[in-house]
Amino acid sequence: MIxxxxxxxxxxxxTYLLADERTRxxxxxxSVREQFERDVALLEQLELRLVFALExxxxxxxxxxxxxxxxxxxxxxxxxxxxxxxxxxxxxGDGDWIAFGSHRxxxxxxxxxxxxxxxxxxxxxxxxxxxxxxxxxxxxxxQEGDARALFHSVRSRILSLPDATLLFPAHDYHGRSVTTVxxxxxxxxxxxxxxxxxxxxxLMQGLGLPYPKRMDEAVPANLHAGLAPAAPPRAERVAELMxxxxxxxxxxxxxxxx
Numbered sequence: 619m620i621x622x623x624x625x626x627x628x629x630x631x632x633t634y635l636l637a638d639e640r641t642r643x644x645x646x647x648x649s650v651r652e653q654f655e656r657d658v659a660l661l662e663q664l665e666l667r668l669v670f671a672l673e674x675x676x677x678x679x680x681x682x683x684x685x686x687x688x689x690x691x692x693x694x695x696x697x698x699x700x701x702x703x704x705x706x707x708x709x710x711g712d713g714d715w716i717a718f719g720s721h722r723x724x725x726x727x728x729x730x731x732x733x734x735x736x737x738x739x740x741x742x743x744x745x746x747x748x749x750x751x752x753x754x755x756x757x758x759x760x761q762e763g764d765a766r767a768l769f770h771s772v773r774s775r776i777l778s779l780p781d782a783t784l785l786f787p788a789h790d791y792h793g794r795s796v797t798t799v800x801x802x803x804x805x806x807x808x809x810x811x812x813x814x815x816x817x818x819x820x821l822m823q824g825l826g827l828p829y830p831k832r833m834d835e836a837v838p839a840n841l842h843a844g845l846a847p848a849a850p851p852r853a854e855r856v857a858e859l860m861x862x863x864x865x866x867x868x869x870x871x872x873x874x875x876x
Contacts, residue, residue: 619721619741620664623786623795624657626650629680629832630789633657634745637666638719645670645718646693647738647745648788649683651844657683658690669718670708673697674747674788675735676840678761678833685845695843698727701734705843710736726775730768731756737776743784744799750776751787752797755808758822760830761837765822772809777802 620637633653637644644666649657661668671684671693685705687693696708696716703709710716712727716738723740728749735756738745748756750772758765776785781800803811808818830836839845 620644620666622660624653624660626653626680628652630791631677631680632786632788632790632795634786635660635666636718636721636723637664638721641719642666643669643718645672645716645723646687647672648674648677648747649687651681651683651686654683654686657687661691667691668693670716671695672716672723672738673701673703673840674737674745674749675732676701676703676761676837677788678830678836679789680832681836681839682844685843688843696725698725698734698736700727700729701732701736703734703841703843705845728768728771728775729762730758730764730766730771731761733762733764733767735771739779739783742780742782743786744776744779745786745788746776747788750785750802750806750809752785752790752792752794753802753806755806757825757827759825759827760833765819766815768822769809769815769818777809777811 620639622635624633631650633649634647635644642665646657646668649671668687668691671687673682673684684695688695694707696710697703697706699709699711710725714725716723721741723738726737726739728735728737731748735747735749737747737749758768777799779799783799785797
């Protein structure tokens, strides 16, 4: 299998390219709008045909290039069925499979960072989005976050994989690129096996993290696969849009400091 790990330095976001060597069918996971031309050029250079642009969740820190990849290359957009994305081609349920050539990725629902988080598992690898980071995890204080849900998602759907499984997160801020199930079970200070649920919940509730600086731009755009025009940042915009798509927690998006 062809595999490339790509990086956006502004947002510390990883994008993953996987492809079948025989059929040249490819999948791109968690694309970044500003890196669109880079990714298209790489696909052309490797003579690959992009069949799926997959998202692990509705990102709050960057705008996806998924919609543009569909327009330019004909890729189908796939994301978790509970994400609220309006114009995806595939709303993936837990246990659904994505096939490209002779390879398959299983979509595993891993809610907690957001309610629609999905990890992709196959070929001894798992792409965990923000659910599980290297020695950490995504925050749980906005976008339908739920610390208890995240604890159980990671323990039952990611750390239950074979110990040698390679784990690739959506971000890393310390220069690390990959970890394993065995490493995270032993060394993750939040979700490792030595940690308990109540301690984890208390930790996540006490983080006091700042309002994501690009959320009012990124979330509305990403709910349209990156194609919605960016709105002028204002604290209530995200709550209004969440209400429009029928999410029941819209009021929780009001104000700064969440």
